[in-house]
Amino acid sequence: MRRVLLLALFAPAAFAAQVTDAAAPPTFQRQHALVRMVRQDCGACHGMKLTGGLGPPLTREALADRSIESLVATTLYGRPGTPMPGWHSMLSVGDAQ
Numbered sequence: 790m791r792r793v794l795l796l797a798l799f800a801p802a803a804f805a806a807q808v809t810d811a812a813a814p815p816t817f818q819r820q821h822a823l824v825r826m827v828r829q830d831c832g833a834c835h836g837m838k839l840t841g842g843l844g845p846p847l848t849r850e851a852l853a854d855r856s857i858e859s860l861v862a863t864t865l866y867g868r869p870g871t872p873m874p875g876w877h878s879m880l881s882v883g884d885a886q
Contacts, residue, residue, distance in 0.1 A: 815883070815884070819884075826879070830876075831847065835847045861882065864876055864885040865877040865880060865885050
């Protein structure tokens with residue numbers, strides 16, 4: 790299964806073309822909204838190029854040793870004791886995968 794939000798992080802220019810999950814792919818409009826969220830909301834803390842800022846970098850290299858489950862949990866529920874908020878009110882589990 791393609792990981793929608795992670796694809797938006799790693800390859801926003803090719804994002805729509807790479808989503809091929811036949812089960813329940815996000816609509817084109819939702820894909821666009823997810824890319825926009827990553828660029829604006831995540832970029833505010835992780836840097837506009839996601840190379841780091843207030844938060845750590847979200848580059849392919851920086852996240853290579855993290856499991857998908859760990860990334861989804863952090864995205865949805867945040868990191869206690871840090872400025873990283875949970876986004877579960879705005880994202881579904883499918884969006885975060």
